[in-house]
Amino acid sequence: MQSSHLLLEEPIRMASILEPSKASFFPAMTKIVGTLGPKSRSVEVISGCLKAGMSVARFDFSWRDPEYHQETLENLKTAVKTTKKLCAVMLDTVGPELQVVNKIEKAISLQENGTVILTPDEGQEASSELLPINFDGLSKAVKKGDTIFIGQYLFTGSETTSVWLEVSEIQGNDVVCVIKNSATLTGSLFTLHASQIRIELPTLSDRDKEVISSWGVKNKIDFLSLSYTRHAEDVRHAREFLSKLGDLSQTQIFAKIENIEGLNHFDEILQEADGIILSRGNLGIDLPPEKVFLFQKAALYKCNMAGKPAVVTRVVDSMTDNLRPTRAEATDVANAVLDGSDAILLGAETLRGLYPVETISIVGKICAEVRAAIKVKASVIICFTSSGRAARLIAKYRPTMPVLSVVIPRLKTNQLKWSFSGAFEARQSLIVRGLFPMLADPRHPAESTNATNESVLKVALDHGKASGVVKSQDRVVVCQKVGDASVVKIIELED
Numbered sequence: 001m002q003s004s005h006l007l008l009e010e011p012i013r014m015a016s017i018l019e020p021s022k023a024s025f026f027p028a029m030t031k032i033v034g035t036l037g038p039k040s041r042s043v044e045v046i047s048g049c050l051k052a053g054m055s056v057a058r059f060d061f062s063w064r065d066p067e068y069h070q071e072t073l074e075n076l077k078t079a080v081k082t083t084k085k086l087c088a089v090m091l092d093t094v095g096p097e098l099q100v101v102n103k104i105e106k107a108i109s110l111q112e113n114g115t116v117i118l119t120p121d122e123g124q125e126a127s128s129e130l131l132p133i134n135f136d137g138l139s140k141a142v143k144k145g146d147t148i149f150i151g152q153y154l155f156t157g158s159e160t161t162s163v164w165l166e167v168s169e170i171q172g173n174d175v176v177c178v179i180k181n182s183a184t185l186t187g188s189l190f191t192l193h194a195s196q197i198r199i200e201l202p203t204l205s206d207r208d209k210e211v212i213s214s215w216g217v218k219n220k221i222d223f224l225s226l227s228y229t230r231h232a233e234d235v236r237h238a239r240e241f242l243s244k245l246g247d248l249s250q251t252q253i254f255a256k257i258e259n260i261e262g263l264n265h266f267d268e269i270l271q272e273a274d275g276i277i278l279s280r281g282n283l284g285i286d287l288p289p290e291k292v293f294l295f296q297k298a299a300l301y302k303c304n305m306a307g308k309p310a311v312v313t314r315v316v317d318s319m320t321d322n323l324r325p326t327r328a329e330a331t332d333v334a335n336a337v338l339d340g341s342d343a344i345l346l347g348a349e350t351l352r353g354l355y356p357v358e359t360i361s362i363v364g365k366i367c368a369e370v371r372a373a374i375k376v377k378a379s380v381i382i383c384f385t386s387s388g389r390a391a392r393l394i395a396k397y398r399p400t401m402p403v404l405s406v407v408i409p410r411l412k413t414n415q416l417k418w419s420f421s422g423a424f425e426a427r428q429s430l431i432v433r434g435l436f437p438m439l440a441d442p443r444h445p446a447e448s449t450n451a452t453n454e455s456v457l458k459v460a461l462d463h464g465k466a467s468g469v470v471k472s473q474d475r476v477v478v479c480q481k482v483g484d485a486s487v488v489k490i491i492e493l494e495d
């Protein structure tokens, strides 16, 4: 398989570009992960996000406490019920993230060519001259000439609220820096990124472990987004930790590649992880800007080959404050789709941005337009699955049509009680490009006889029609087991 198969296959007629898009006929195959926060936590806004196409909600524990995120999650549950749109839950860890300690949350102005000192003395008050940070090893990690960025939580690296520093001197535990651009740091949390520097802190921090074993277990999280994954060992360690937490043994681990160390160990990380997040926010300032696209293309190709979902972040930063993306951003979204990404992750845009619903809607429209431009030769593939494997395998080959994965629950026992499998498997498809899950009624007999298959298929077709993926007279490919044989059949629908 070549990732170039997603390139537009034929020259496009200029006039066709102006034809109105038939959105309902071309559902976006690419999924949208939205980070929920102050501007996107009411039932009303979350409902808008779900209707606009968000299928995974990210809860970023770099910020706020479990009670805050629980309130948001309860609102998400209400929104899922009222909109009847499925949504998976992703817990994002803090990991070895460095933060400026600014207890009174005041704005701090920094002047170009001035100096500022970074100190581990957290008792000091943050000011234009002195910034306390949550890590006492920085002075040992950096040297004169190194680059450090500080900005508002989820900063883009190009706005006037983030600053670029150059290390000029080490004084004991303090790091003296020259300010390279004038900036006013605002917001309740400033994060710090030391470019190409290894931070000697664990990838899964004690606080992360606490949050996962309380909030994570309570809410049966579908995905763990493992911030700053640097080695395969990080993923193995997280997996081992999850395996002891009941239902969380089914949680998928998405390794966030956010720095050069993660990039250097990409292949081994990909082998261990269930999926990859290309965290272009941090990576974009760890790598020289001219190299970012190369990493994106290479990493997405490898994920596609491995059949593991890949998520791309930071696509429409400017929509944090604006109703329209820049031309470069709009094109960037389309290129992320053409490069083979499964999902787009929105950060600042939905968390603290002024237009969360509009952002999801525009990103969804761009993704759908790319899909419409790729020649569609059939309408839908319906795949029966229990473990989810068969459906994921089909999606790996990036068919141009959606794959309706009909998850057939199986009765299982842990020797204490009986329960049905299937819910995790269905929700975890919500991040995979082109997979649209549906959970079949567990009352259907588990054996795959002809009669059972027919009745489940009818329900699947009705579901497909209701969601706009299937229309009358469509041709549908069905993959299922009849007895012991795997069967692929093509059916033509009537009016």
Ligand SMILES: Nc1ncnc2c1ncn2[C@@H]1O[C@H](COP(=O)(O)OP(=O)(O)O)[C@@H](O)[C@H]1O
Binding pocket: 383, 384, 385, 386, 387, 388, 389, 390, 391, 408, 446, 447, 448, 453, 479, 480, 481, 482, 486, 487
């Ligand atoms: N309950 C089912 N009824 C009919 N066909 C099924 C069912 N579960 C899986 N299949 C089909 O069996 C084959 C193997 O699917 P896979 O998802 O890998 O298996 P499983 O989920 O049973 O481990 C595929 O052709 C899939 O479409």
Ligand SMILES: C=C(OP(=O)(O)O)C(=O)O
Binding pocket: 060, 092, 154, 227, 258, 278, 279, 280, 281, 282, 283, 313, 314, 345, 347
């Ligand atoms: C998504 C990213 O990280 P964060 O968790 O800080 O938003 C990123 O760096 O692109």
Ligand SMILES: [K+]
Binding pocket: 060, 061, 062, 092, 093, 094, 227
């Ligand atoms: K985080």
Ligand SMILES: [Mg+2]
Binding pocket: 258, 279, 281, 282
């Ligand atoms: Mg990041």
